[in-house]
Structure formats: C-alpha cells, structure tokens
Amino acid sequence: MDDTHHRARIEQIHAKHSLALLRYLIRFAGERHAAEDMLQETMLRAWRHRDALPGDENGVRGWLFTVARNVAIDADRMRRVRPAEVTLTDQNDSVAASDTPDSAIAAQEMVRAFASLSEMQRDVIRQIYFRGDSIEEVATRLGIPAGTVKSRAHYGVQAMRAAVSS
CATH class of the missing domain: 1.10.10.10 (Winged helix-like DNA-binding domain superfamily/Winged helix DNA-binding domain)
Structure with a gap:
C-alpha cells in the first residue's frame, strides 16, 4: 500500500475510534489533557505499525484499545519514576458544566x-x-x-x- 492509502486509512480509523479511545483514556489518566496525549501516542503507534493493523474494523478497534491500555500503563510507570506533577484548579474557579x-x-x-x-x-x-x-x-x-x-x-x-x- 502507498502512503496516501495508509494516510486515508489512519484518518478513517482516527475519525471512527478517537472519541471512544479518548473516553477510555480519560478513565486512566484522570484528566483530558493527559488522555489526549495518550490518544496521540496511540495513533502514532497505529501509523508506525500501519502494515500490521488488522483488516477488519473489530480487529482494529481491539488493537487500538490494547495499544491505548499499554500507553496508559507506560505513562503511569513514567509518572511513578519521575517527580510527581500536580494539577490543581484555582480555588476561585467554578466547576465546569461538563465536569462529572x-x-x-x-x-x-x-x-x-x-x-x-x-x-x-x-x-x-x-x-x-x-x-x-x-x-x-x-x-x-x-x-x-x-x-x-x-x-x-x-x-x-x-x-x-x-x-x-x-
């Protein structure tokens, strides 16, 4: 397959699965920003292994969620190794309407x-x-x-x- 076909397939995969992956990763990360970074890493790995991606949609979805889980585990391990980062909201900030x-x-x-x-x-x-x-x-x-x-x-x-x- 040529790069144009690969690019189109990855874009299609991203469009179809990114929202579900992001929701899944937010549960691991606890915050949207970190989850977005993990989603980006997941899609980057999909691009790097584009020739090995399963041909069927269920296979691709399973592959992506497995990779996303591994990315989340790797990120958690990295956080444990390096100094802790704390993200706090300002005490005067109100809770956003979209917050759960x-x-x-x-x-x-x-x-x-x-x-x-x-x-x-x-x-x-x-x-x-x-x-x-x-x-x-x-x-x-x-x-x-x-x-x-x-x-x-x-x-x-x-x-x-x-x-x-x-």
Missing part, C-alpha cells in the same frame, strides 16, 4: 488537600506547579536552597496524596 460529579468531587478534594498544607509547602507547590517556575527560580525567589524547595514540594505532594486517598 466524580471529577467535581475530586477537584474539591484536591483543593481541600492543598489547603491542608503548610504555607511554605503551598507556596512552593504554587510556584512550581501552577506558575511553572523551575526549582532554581523558586529557590532564588524564596532565598532558600534548591534542596529545600525540592523537599517541600516532595512532602507537600505526598501530604496531598495522603489527604486525597483518605
């Missing part, structure tokens, strides 16, 4: 967990995760060593996880 009750409850739990941190931990987490500042920038701004910034961020994230899971 579960996501609204989860957001409230995260806000409550964030509020339970010490002011020093909240300050570090706010600067690193909300503003996107580097550890060095935060250390300079606060006049403390980078190791202290890392420690406060680490223990703050652990405290939030404990508060949310309890």
Whole structure:
C-alpha cells in the first residue's frame, strides 16, 4: 500500500475510534489533557505499525484499545519514576458544566488537600506547579536552597496524596 492509502486509512480509523479511545483514556489518566496525549501516542503507534493493523474494523478497534491500555500503563510507570506533577484548579474557579460529579468531587478534594498544607509547602507547590517556575527560580525567589524547595514540594505532594486517598 502507498502512503496516501495508509494516510486515508489512519484518518478513517482516527475519525471512527478517537472519541471512544479518548473516553477510555480519560478513565486512566484522570484528566483530558493527559488522555489526549495518550490518544496521540496511540495513533502514532497505529501509523508506525500501519502494515500490521488488522483488516477488519473489530480487529482494529481491539488493537487500538490494547495499544491505548499499554500507553496508559507506560505513562503511569513514567509518572511513578519521575517527580510527581500536580494539577490543581484555582480555588476561585467554578466547576465546569461538563465536569462529572466524580471529577467535581475530586477537584474539591484536591483543593481541600492543598489547603491542608503548610504555607511554605503551598507556596512552593504554587510556584512550581501552577506558575511553572523551575526549582532554581523558586529557590532564588524564596532565598532558600534548591534542596529545600525540592523537599517541600516532595512532602507537600505526598501530604496531598495522603489527604486525597483518605
């Protein structure tokens, strides 16, 4: 098959299965942005293995969901290896109308967990995760060593996880 045919087939597969895959991946990721990244990786793998894709639609769907599951597992493993990332909504943000009750409850739990941190931990987490500042920038701004910034961020994230899971 030529690239034009492959491209058309991948576009057709994407159009037919991407919404179901995205919903499936949101359950793994817990947030749309991460799920969209995983969907993109799933479709990229489909393109890379375009010659090996099953010929029938049910086979393609099964293949895509298997790959999506593997991508989600890989992403989870990567999150466990590297420093934790925390995404919180601003306390003044209202829950979007499209949010599910579960996501609204989860957001409230995260806000409550964030509020339970010490002011020093909240300050570090706010600067690193909300503003996107580097550890060095935060250390300079606060006049403390980078190791202290890392420690406060680490223990703050652990405290939030404990508060949310309890």
